[in-house]
Amino acid sequence: MNNTTNPIGLFDSGVGGTSIWKEIHNLLPNENTIYLADSRNAPYGMRPKEEIVELSCKNTEFLLEQNCKMIVVACNTATTNAIKELRAKYDVPFIGIEPAIKPAASFTKTQTIGILATKGTLNSELFHKAVLNYKDIKIVEQVGHGLVKLIEEGSLESAEMKELLETYLEPMIKANIDYLVLGCSHYPYLIPQIKKILPQSVKIIDSGEAVAKQTKNVLIYQDILNTSSQRGYTTFYTNSNPAVLTNILENKYEVEEKDF
Incomplete structure (x- = not known):
């Protein structure tokens, strides 16, 4: 070895x-x-x-x-x-x-969780198999179009980033999520901005x-x-x-x- x-x-x-x-x-x-x-x-x-x-x-x-x-x-x-x-x-x-769906699905009180991830992750066979284990939980999926590109450009706190995050998170807030799963290793760097948009009651989970x-x-x-x-x-x-x-x-x- x-x-x-x-x-x-x-x-x-x-x-x-x-x-x-x-x-x-x-x-x-x-x-x-x-x-x-x-x-x-x-x-x-x-x-x-x-x-x-x-x-x-x-x-x-x-x-x-x-x-x-x-x-x-x-x-x-x-x-x-x-x-x-x-x-x-x-x-x-x-x-x-992989996206940390299990803890979010285990602890949710509203029976609704959000997942922000790339198209490649959300469309993958592995992700679809994982979701099948939580049929009683409503999972609000959102592709984070453009987020990785902005992070790679060093534009973490740009107006464009804020606008994209608001667009992606508002439907999740309306759906009454109480957990947001970050399904991309880039996204933990967005937590400060995400916290400004989400209600304090929503917990953020990454892997x-x-x-x-x-x-x-x-x-x-x-x-x-x-x-x-x-x-x-x-x-x-x-x-x-x-x-x-x-x-x-x-x-x-x-x-x-x-x-x-």
Whole structure:
């Protein structure tokens, strides 16, 4: 099996998966990590399944070349469309992320929850199978057209972002949701803006913490947990302008631009 000090690899269609990376890094600070932002091809959400699988394989192979012992698919669209193919093709543990419907459906009092996600996630077979488990719950689905693009451009607090969020969230408020599930790893960066629009009674759920816990569980099960007492290193790569990723990371980390 791979050396326990080998890094965990994470990839996303851009900067959004850093929300997953942060949760993993907080829970497992001694693990070495490599983060790959495929921003040149963002967003994945509007691409056909075959293309998402192809891009996911390309990202995985890059990370395996860096001797990663595990791959975290830090992208809802890539997980729901490609993780089955990735697990079949590569002999390495994969961690995926899916919209956290289960906790929202379990705790809702109004029996109505909202989910904001990409078209690729909402149209995926994996998502449709997950929804079938909650036939007694009304799920208000909304494709977040344009949100990932604005985040990738660094326009988090733009007037256009505010307008889009209001358009997407108003029908959910009218439907009386009490939980909003964020079904894209980019969207946790929108929580401050979302909170300004939603009533205080609506709780927001994303997958980050659950993914971090699952990552730790699989590392232990596979006997590849890094038991070193040294704090882990992190390397960030992007195939686009590094400025947005650097900004999302609050200028605390160097980002290397790489053609992949």
